Structure formats: C-alpha cells, structure tokens
C-alpha cells in the first residue's frame with residue numbers, strides 16, 4: 128500500500144507549571160509500516176485523560192513522555208494492516224497509539240475489542256475509565272451494602288462510574304466535585320445521595336454534613352487537601368482506594384503532604400491500597416459483563432464528549448463531565 132500522510136501532535140517541551148497550548152505542535156509525516164508481529168492502526172478516537180499530564184512529569188507505570196516526541200495516549204484504533212497473529216484488517220483494538228492518525232504497535236500490545244454501538248463506549252464505560260472504577264471500588268474498596276462511599280473528582284470519567292456502581296451495591300454515596308452544576312448533576316441525574324462542592328466551601332465541614340456517619344470507603348482520585356479531609360473522617364477498618372492524584376499533576380507539587388499520615392492509618396486500622404487497572408486484567412471479561420448489564424438496564428448512565436486535543440487543558444481545569452475524547456477524522 129502507498130504511504131499515507133500522518134498528522135501527529137508532538138509535545139514541544141515538558142511543562143514546568145500549568146499545561147497550555149504552547150506545549151504542543153502539529154507535525155506531518157508518512158504513515159509508518161508494520162514489521163513482523165506488528166499492526167498498522169488508524170486512530171478513530173483518542174482518549175483524553177488526567178493521567179496524560181502525569182506522564183509528562185516523569186516515569187509512572189509507563190515511561191515518561193519526552194519533549195519532541197508524539198504525545199502519548201490510549202486510543203480506539205482500527206487495524207489497517209496486520210503482521211500479527213490474531214488480528215486482521217478491520218478489527219478494532221485499544222492501544223497506546225499516541226496523538227496521531229496512524230501508529231504501528233506490537234500485536235501483543237493491542238487489546239482486541241468487540242464491535243458495539245456506540246463505539247465511544249469502548250473508551251469510556253467499557254474502557255479504562257469503567258474498568259478502573261469497577262476494580263478500584265469493588266476489589267480495593269470492597270464496599271458493603273449500607274456503608275458510606277465517598278469519591279473525589281466525582282463528575283469525571285472514573286468518579287461518575289464509581290458513584291453509580293456504589294449505588295448499585297446499596298451504599299450511601301457522596302461525590303466531591305468542583306462547582307454547583309456538577310454537584311447538581313451528580314445528585315439529580317446520577318443518583319448520588321449528596322455532593323460536596325470543594326470550590327465553594329472547605330471540604331472537611333461540608334463532608335461532615337454530607338456523610339454524617341463517617342466514611343467507610345474513600346475512592347481517591349485527587350490526593351492533596353481532599354485526601355486529608357476524607358482521611359480524618361474515615362471510620363474504623365475503612366478502606367481507601369488510591370486511584371490517582373489529579374490535584375498534583377498540573378503545576379508545582381504542594382509544599383506539604385496530607386496530615387494524619389501514617390498515624391490515622393494505624394489508629395483507625397485503615398487499609399490504604401494503590402492500584403492500576405491492568406492489575407485486574409484476568410477479571411476483565413467478567414467486569415465488562417457486569418458493566419454492560421448495568422448500562423443496558425439503565426442503572427449506569429454514561430456521559431461522554433468528543434472534543435479536540437486542546438480539551439486536555441480544560442479537563443485538568445475541571446471543564447469535563449464524564450469521559451472526554453477526540454474523534455479523529
């Protein structure tokens with residue numbers, strides 16, 4: 128096949144403070160050719176995630192994104208050419224393609240996906256966001272019916288699903304999010320019992336009112352001051368699922384850490400566990416079956432918006448509700 132043009136978005140320099148449009152530029156090159164065991168993918172939808180910003184700060188569970196390289200990111204891709212067993216032209220996969228029209232990846236690093244409608248659900252509720260919410264809450268948080276679950280970045284792609292799964296499991300659910308509109312959406316549309324607007328008032332006091340019996344499970348997406356406010360209200364034998372720390376990704380790190388660490392872990396006999404969604408790959412199919420049945424029954428609502436890559440900057444500032452992605456035309 129003749130080489131096609133490949134639009135790419137590069138990270139120009141590693142941001143020291145807040146991420147801005149000046150940190151990216153567009154380049155064009157020829158689409159790459161797959162070698163043995165590799166596939167050529169055409170990118171259909173790129174996932175925009177808070178973690179994209181964390182990858183610019185250094186190595187995490189993946190290598191850092193270096194200045195001058197294609198911006199990294201997971202995407203829904205269609206196989207254009209395959210030299211890999213088990214993958215054929217036309218298959219849909221999830222892979223780290225980066226922000227570009229075409230990418231070559233090793234077949235073993237591409238997860239084959241079912242063809243279902245809407246396709247975008249493969250990046251949201253049936254993708255990393257849905258699976259992270261599912262495993263983080265159910266395997267790490269281990270909520271029991273009647274317990275109080277609190278989730279931060281609650282109107283985001285992971286948090287909005289965490290809260291709804293906790294409701295399905297019979298828990299009292301409190302979301303922490305920025306702004307009255309998001310809080311209203313959580314309680315009116317998604318069925319959360321209460322929501323705390325961390326931008327309107329100090330979280331600790333508002334949380335005392337919203338969760339009067341204390342917190343049994345805290346699903347932490349943000350770290351920092353909100354982590355501290357929740358830590359002090361944890362019940363005996365509570366569980367904290369450490370999913371991410373979005374309050375620390377964009378800009379200089381906070382000069383002081385949360386107070387109460389590790390003393391309150393001891394006194395309250397807390398289980399505090401970090402996790403990465405891939406830890407639970409072996410249980411993926413069972414999780415997807417549950418998520419699909421909840422979406423079908425209407426118990427789990429999915430919020431998505433297809434946007435431009437620049438929308439990563441707005442996501443870090445809290446513009447998004449639910450899952451944000453880029454449609455590649």
Ligand SMILES: NC(=O)c1ccc[n+]([C@@H]2O[C@H](COP(=O)([O-])OP(=O)(O)OC[C@H]3O[C@@H](n4cnc5c(N)ncnc54)[C@H](OP(=O)(O)O)[C@@H]3O)[C@@H](O)[C@H]2O)c1
Nearest residue numbers: 177259280283284285304305348371372373374403404445
């Ligand atoms: N462990 C894993 O395997 C795994 C997998 C996927 C994602 N994650 C992590 O899960 C977390 C949520 O990811 P997501 O994709 O669902 O992100 P997201 O909610 O779509 O976007 C981030 C949200 O975080 C909130 N936020 C930003 N700065 C904040 C701050 N300083 N304090 C409090 N909230 C802030 C904003 O909402 P507000 O308007 O409410 O501020 C924003 O909408 C991230 O930490 C991410 O890294 C972990």
